[in-house]
Amino acid sequence: MSATTDHADTLAPLARPTLVQAALCSTTERLAAELIAPASSPPEWSEFEWRAARAVAAMHGISGLLAGRLRWQGAPGWQEFLFTQREHIARRHARLQNLLGQIDQELRRRQVPGVALKGAALHAEGFYEAGDRPMGDIDLLVDPAHAELVAHVLVGLGFRCSSRTFKQDVFVAQHETPPRPFGEHADNDMKVELHTRIVEALPLRLAGISQHELMRDARPGLNPYGSRVAFVAHLLLHAAGAMVFRSLRLIQLHDIALLGTRATQRDWQEMLTWDPWWALPPLILAERYYGPIVPRAVLASLHKCCPPALRWVSSRRVLSDVSLSHLWVSVFPGLEWARTPLEALRYTAGRVVPSARVRSERRSQLDTEPSLAEGDWARLSQGRRILRFLTSRTPQPWTMHNVRAALAQRP
Secondary structure, three states, rough: OHHHHHHHHHHHHHHHHHHHHHHHHHHHHHHHHHHHHOOEEEEEEEEHHHHHHHHHHHOOOOOHHHHHHOOOOOOOOOOHHHHHHHHHHHHHHHHHHHHHHHHHHHHHOOOEEEOOOHHHHHHHHOOOOOOOOOOOOOOEOOOOHHHHHHHHHHHHHEEEEEOOOOOEEEEOOOOOOOOOOOOOOOOOOOOOEEEEEEEEOOOOOOOEEEEHHHOOOOOOEOOOOOOOOHHHHHHHHHHHHHOOOEEOOHHHHHHHHHHOOOOHHHHHHHHHHHOOEEEEEEEHHHHHHOOOOOOOOHHHHHHHOOHHHHHHHHHHOOOOOOOOOOOOOOOOOOOOOOOOHHHHHHHHHHHHHHHHHHHHHHHHHHOOOOOHOOOHHHHOHHHHHHHHHHOOOOOHHHHHHHHHHHHHOOO
């Protein structure tokens, strides 16, 4: 068979999105299992499935971990892909560490405390080595009173504020360069997300964590989280926010398992006093793959404070249902997170008739998300979107972008 025919066979499933979804689900679940308990022999996948597995590894942020854990070689090019990704992650990590050092120095000089969140904190505590875990950006938490001063610091370090959301101000390089089309790359521009509070929209209600808990005893410069329980709670809240819009990544569950198993009974009991109704779904999912993480008595208490409908839905979900491996655009993603009928009605109405803010955000995303340029979905009016929802299913632009990019890689 000629190389041209082989390539055509590999691309053929793109014409049938149901085959793409099947490949994403099977490869996601298998790679999740490999991350936890590596098998001795490779899966029997088609060439298309091996390429879909590259997309899955990139989207879920696990290429670096897989490079050091798998006990088999896989299809030609698979190992090379993983180790190349790990190298890029390590090189980018060095750049980000240098930037963190500069930010720390500037904050100390101005007597301003801050907290380096999520990936930076996990690396600082030794949970990962360089090359293991990708960091797309730096998340920085500061007191609202210091936000303007820290923004000036970031501008002095070569950044500019490109957008503002209910969660953060996003700072990008003053002279942006287009990102590489697929996976991790050491030379992609760095980004800083400046937070003055930690909140997620679930799906409309803003759920958050007390800033006092996150910045407890903070001193000038970059600090760790104020407590272990605040760190765990932030990872769970962030994962919950991702689950709402089916953008969860496997690396987030890995983070939760690593940190959660080190939290004490006292830590978990303290978190229960915060009314963490949002913590159960990501914990259930993490335990489905990694085994017990929290004491059973604590899990029972979390069951009680989680809304019944959300608890029921979460007990039946797997990673492929709530992650970037879910191919289809959803009409009302995260509706089960609404805590009252009125909140559900407001959320539904907002999806049918989006607000001016949502429409503005959609327009700005066209300039910043290369995946949205590959199809017409992002440019459709709301009326035409609803019509398409009623007549067919639409693939997620970002997921399809990664699948196409994985297929486009040289053999």
